[in-house]
Amino acid sequence: MLVLGIESSCDETGVALYDTSAGLLAHQLHTQMAMHAEYGGVVPELASRDHIRRLVPLTQACLQQAGKSYADISAVAYTQGPGLGGALLAGASFANALAFALNKPVIPVHHLEGHLLSPLLGDDIPEFPFVALLVSGGHSQFMAVRGVGDYTLLGESVDDAAGEAFDKTAKLLGLPYPGGAKLSELAKLGRAGAFELPRPMLHSGDLNMSFSGLKTAVLTAVNKARASDNGAPLSEQTRNDICRAFQDAVVDVLAAKAQQALRQTGFKRLVVAGGVGANWQLRQRLGSLNKVHTYFPPLSLCTDNGAMIAFAGALHLQAAQPAGGFDVKPRWPLSDIVQA
Structure with missing residues (x-):
């Protein structure tokens, strides 16, 4: 079976073809990063319009x-949510129209499940079971994964996700949008x-996380550094x-919580997925955990992409799950598809 996957949840248009016998056959991705950089963030209306322009040529x-x-x-298969409403509608409209024209089933996919399985x-x-750490721009969650569709939420960020904190901190430091990757390089x-920053909720006793306070601590450090230099701009x-101190703090928290999740579940495998999964320091740290086998998606599949949607759709198709229809869910907690 050949499944076409459509991803349009935010600012990347992804299209891919996955064959249940031969694997991933093709993968095309267009990023809107340059377009949104002028505005310092994603402009939903521009994102939606660009998805419409890109979907047909990328599919071809x-x-x-x-x-x-x-x-x-x-x-x-298409991303049903969560994401930007207009962007999701662009992908859903194209997917449903094409499926109708071909008289083929359409399969709605949860964006985070795509990352989870990537x-x-x-x-x-x-192999199942494993602990999954989802770290993207909008989500930071620990999941116990016992099989496809068998997910248990273990803990999540109570405010800013790790990727969101990276980008917001980069903006505080005057780095151009999107600044998270640049912060990591610096x-x-x-x-x-050189700087000491807090490790929020490191000893909370649960698997929840918080990163908004860390962002505030960076702002305090910046103001103190500038004040000590008579208000001059920060030196390189x-x-x-400060970039190093921020990244050290985030990685320390994620690594400690990952180890706690593994102890709590008794699992020996850790899967890391999502955009922050490309972070070099996080990969080094989690890849060196004792007596744990850590898995990462290929770097090209860490960001939003159509391959993960095509793959998740193919798994749903093989499981003979009912076909979906035209619907989007901008706010769609992963808990809605988590087994009790």
């Missing part, structure tokens, strides 16, 4: 790359221990040191 490019035609498609597209495929040049080294 996927088919050409895979050597397939529209007639070969068995089903069309490491299964890598070369080193984790952290390589920072001196460990001071900025790099």
